[in-house]
Amino acid sequence: MARIAGVDLPKNKRIEIGLTYIYGIGLSRSQEILEKIHLDGNILVHNLNDTQIVAIRDILNNEYQIEGDLRRVESINIKRLMEINSYRGKRHRTGLPLRGQRTRTNARTRRGTKKTMTGKKKAPRK
Template identity: 50%
Template sequence: MARIAGINVPVKKCVPFALTYIHGIGITTANIICRSCKIDERKRVLELQDEDIEKISSFIRQKYVIEGELRKKVAMDIKSLMEIGCYRGLRHRKGLPVRGQRTHTNAKTRKGRSKLPIAGKK
């Protein structure tokens, strides 16, 4: 395992796909990083030199919010929505879908299991 920006990434995968193991970096961002650092996207992490890995790590640290900082930022954003009492904050507080999905049926993931079991018919 190679360490890029403090995260272990698999060495047998191509660089863009290995970068997606870092929370906050998707495939599009990974491709942008590879192009910016002038690294061939078909190379495997195993084939990278130490200076290439350092170049990627420093670029990510300068340009992107990743891992713990990103998780903290998202949590704080949700908390602020709940504090100001906006619609999205209320939905988060109640544990219901936030983005306008149907709740009459579906939404079992957000709502959880039903509280009272329904008695079977005779």
């Protein structure tokens, strides 16, 4: 099992797909990385040798922001938006959608589950 950037890559998947399990790497970036080290994307993760894994690690560490660093930068950007009281910062603070979606219906993921008549007592049975 290959461990890159603190993430265990699934051993029975192609390396092209396996790299997408790392936060901050999608399919296009994964293909770009494999092109740089002249590696075929169809090789399974458990068939990689140590030199290939080290080459992938070196590229990721030197050229890309991934995992913890990327999460930290994103959270700092969101905090900055909230501090300067921008529209997007206010939406982040209230937990509403930020990109113009409607909120009268839909938006269930961002707003939470529907609560109907909380605290209402049931009528006693006779």
